[in-house]
Amino acid sequence: MRCTDAPDITECFTNLAVCGDNEECYLEKSTEEDLSIVYNAGCRSHQVCMIMRAMSGTPGRRRRLVNCADCCSDAPDSNGPCNAQLCGLTPPQMPDTCAVCDGVHADVQSCNTLATCPPNEVCFTGIRIVGTRVRYVFGCYEERVCYAMVANNNKTDSLHRPGRVIHGDQGMPICDACCKGNKCNVADCFQVKANMTLSDFNNGTITG
CATH class of the missing domain: 2.10.60 (CD59)
Structure with a gap:
C-alpha cells in the first residue's frame, strides 16, 4: 500500500x-x-x-x-x-474496490483505476453504443436504485441518475448492472446483470 x-x-x-x-x-x-x-x-x-x-x-x-x-x-x-x-498493525479488513473511470472505454480491462465507493453506493458497469462502436463504463451507483431495479424486475432497463460518479458517459445504453465485491464490475455487464439478486442490495433503509 x-x-x-x-x-x-x-x-x-x-x-x-x-x-x-x-x-x-x-x-x-x-x-x-x-x-x-x-x-x-x-x-x-x-x-x-x-x-x-x-x-x-x-x-x-x-x-x-x-x-x-x-x-x-x-x-x-x-x-x-x-x-x-507492519508496526504492530492488526491485519485490516481491506475494503472492496471498484473500477471507477471517467468516460467510455474500449473493453472491460481498459479501466485501471480502483476506488472505494461511498457507503451508500456499489460497483456499477454498463455497455454503450457510441456511433457504431461498443463501449464500456465503470464506476459507483446508488445502492437503493440498484435495489429498485431488481425489485421491479426491470433488469432490461437502464439506470439513470444525474451527477453520477461516471462523468462523460455517452451513447445508447444496452446494459447496466450493479454488484458488490472487490473489483466485481471488471466483468461482462450482461453476466453481472444476470447475477443481480434483491438480497445483494440495501433499499436505502438504515440498519444497525
Whole structure:
C-alpha cells in the first residue's frame, strides 16, 4: 500500500503500488508536533531497508518523531499487502474496490483505476453504443436504485441518475448492472446483470 502523511491508516489501503526488483514495501508511523499520528507507506530500496533493520528504525525528522519504520518483501495475502501488517498493525479488513473511470472505454480491462465507493453506493458497469462502436463504463451507483431495479424486475432497463460518479458517459445504453465485491464490475455487464439478486442490495433503509 502507498500513502503520504495519511492521518488514518485506512487511507492507505486502497492506494496500491508495485515495488521494483530492488525495493521492498515499507510503513512509517510518526508523531507530529501537535501529537497527531501520520502514516507513510510505499516502496524503499533494499539497501535502505537493510540499514533500517540494523538500526531498528530511522531517525526522527524535523517536526515529527518516527514511532516505527519497517520493511517487508512478502507477497500480498488475504490480509492485503505486507506493509499493512507492519508496526504492530492488526491485519485490516481491506475494503472492496471498484473500477471507477471517467468516460467510455474500449473493453472491460481498459479501466485501471480502483476506488472505494461511498457507503451508500456499489460497483456499477454498463455497455454503450457510441456511433457504431461498443463501449464500456465503470464506476459507483446508488445502492437503493440498484435495489429498485431488481425489485421491479426491470433488469432490461437502464439506470439513470444525474451527477453520477461516471462523468462523460455517452451513447445508447444496452446494459447496466450493479454488484458488490472487490473489483466485481471488471466483468461482462450482461453476466453481472444476470447475477443481480434483491438480497445483494440495501433499499436505502438504515440498519444497525
